[in-house]
Amino acid sequence: MVKTKGHNAGEDSHYHQLILNSIDDYAIFTTDKHGFVSSWNTGAGQVLGYQADEIIGKDSAIFFTTGDLKKSANKKELKNAKRFGSAVDERYHVRKDGSVFWASGKMFPLLDTDGKHLGFTKVMRNLDERKMAEDQLNQLKNYAEAIVSNSRQPILVLTGDLIIYAANDAFYNLFGLHQKAAENSTIAMLGNRMFHIPELANLLEQVRKSGNAVENFELEHDWPSLGKKYFLINASKLKHPVNTSNLILFSVEDVTERKSFEQQKDDFISIASHEIKTPVTVIKSYAQILRKRAMDSGDQFLANTAEKVNEKTDKLMSLVGYLLDTSQLELGELIIKKTIFDLAGLITECVIELKLIDKHTFFVRGKKSVSVFADRVRISQVINNLLNNACKYSPPDKPVTVNIKMNKKLDMVTVSVTDEGIGIPKSEQLNLFKRFWRASSATSRKISGIGLGLHISKAIIGQHGGKIWLKSEKDKGSVFSFSLPTSKS
Incomplete structure (x- = not known):
């Protein structure tokens, strides 16, 4: 009442x-x-x-x-x-x-x-709830503006409906836009629809719906005011300590010059590799002839010298092969010729050959025979690369173990190469399969290599429908594994 x-x-x-x-x-x-x-x-x-x-x-x-x-x-x-x-x-x-x-x-x-x-x-x-929402919204707005304003990289913040929420001067300057024109505009309509690009729309929709970040997405596009450009796009949900509003942080990096430089480098590698291969082949032939004549004449010193020249040309030919493979990878021309063969038998062959020149003890465990439909030469290249790495990065008195395991449900075979060597820090593991990248432990210990073996191995396994990965801890050794389909497909 x-x-x-x-x-x-x-x-x-x-x-x-x-x-x-x-x-x-x-x-x-x-x-x-x-x-x-x-x-x-x-x-x-x-x-x-x-x-x-x-x-x-x-x-x-x-x-x-x-x-x-x-x-x-x-x-x-x-x-x-x-x-x-x-x-x-x-x-x-x-x-x-x-x-x-x-x-x-x-x-x-x-x-x-x-x-x-x-x-x-x-x-x-x-109006407590409304006031709290307004305060949080203002707090989030200030937070978003602080992020974009403190970065030299072009950055944009979008709402869940992909409407421009905040952007920095670097973004506006890169695309020749004015801030007033961007207010309350969707990214698709911004700048006379210059961002109305299917790949970009799919990327943002993926982030908006799943919440999963997209990192280093390469976007090639012919922009009306910029011409042909290569951008690296990163997009993720904006995380705030208090407010969980559905905002998306969107950053752009212009890598056009870098792409041009990489293309020039790839062209140089391709040309140089082909130019080097012919004279190296000739040198190897002359070294073999010289060794044979030295052996026939009983000149052991000359025979040993010729053999060393032969060994060095083999290493140089291997390097040239890596460079040619890398060039073919970039052009999408790496040739894969599949046949049915016994993978376990191939692994045994690779281990026997390596035993002739290496002091490690080798163990091959698991399946004794498993047929795969793959390129025998290329898979041999992967196995040798993993075995050689295991030997290079572990003491000679420590064993190297190869394990072959079948997964009948997935119709896949997994090969793992385990060493008890120096291991790889977790901070470096994501970069390990990038071309020309080498772990810090390799450079500090002056271990030979140019950082192409794992890059090429990953590409070879990928073209077979398999995967390659590693588990490693610093000073506790490494396990490199790859999987291959066993069925003909």
Whole structure:
């Protein structure tokens, strides 16, 4: 029931009170001309925490914060409501328990039928949730702007609907855009639809729906104002310590010059490899002839010298082969000729050949025979690369173990090469299959190699429909594994 002070409640007043009590999400109360509470509905009790008999007759100034009371905000509200017919405020108010909340309120003068001023009616609503949402939104906006403004790299922040939320000058300058033109625009419509690119749309949709980040996506596009460009795109959900709004961080890196340089380097490698291969082949032939004649004449010193020349040309031919393979990989021309052969038998052959020149102890375990449909020469190249790496990076008194395991359900065979060597730090493992990349332990220990073996091995296994991976810890050895389909497909 609404309790009133100094008012004779008739039948109309009774129904009026029932209506007020049925509105429980709004605080509705009346005061006398001086601001003392004269009636109180159920909603007021829920919003402000007072029961009617606790608050009626008390000054409504109790609902104002100390700071607002010092500014006479309560008195100004009464004055403005009487003078202008209403007074609207949106501020923090105080509950019975002393807690504060954000509320929107409107006060009206209460007049009798003769127009005599009796007091005031106040309608108030708790806007704590809205205020919190606005504060978090502003906090997130500031957070996003801080991220983009502190980066030299072009960065864009998008909403879940792919609308421009924030961007830095580097982004606008790169694409010749103005900030005002980008406001409230979707990325697809930005700059006369210059970003309306199917690959880009699919990328952003993937991030938006799955939440999975996209890293270093290479986008080649002929831009209206920029010409043909190569960009590396990175996109991920924007993580904030408090606010979890669906924002996407989108960055662009112009790698056009780098791509041009890499192409020139690939062209040079291809040309140089072919140019080197012919004279090296000739040198090897002459070394073999010289060794044979030296052996026939009994000149052991000359024979040994010719043999060393022969060994060095073999290493040089191997290097040329790696460079040619790399060149073919970049052009998509690495030739794979598949036949059916015994993978376990090939592994045994590779181990026997390596035993002739290496002091390690080798173990071959698992399946004794398993047929695969693959390129025997290329798979031999992968096996030899993994075995040679295991030997190079582990002490000669430690064993190297090859394990062959079948997975009949997946129709796959897995080959693992395990060593007990220096291992590879986790921070370097992601880069290990990149071309020309070598682990820091290899360079610091002056272990020979140019960083192409694993890069080529990954490509060979990939073209067979398999995978290659590693498990390693520093100073605890490494396990390099690859899988191959066993069926003809």
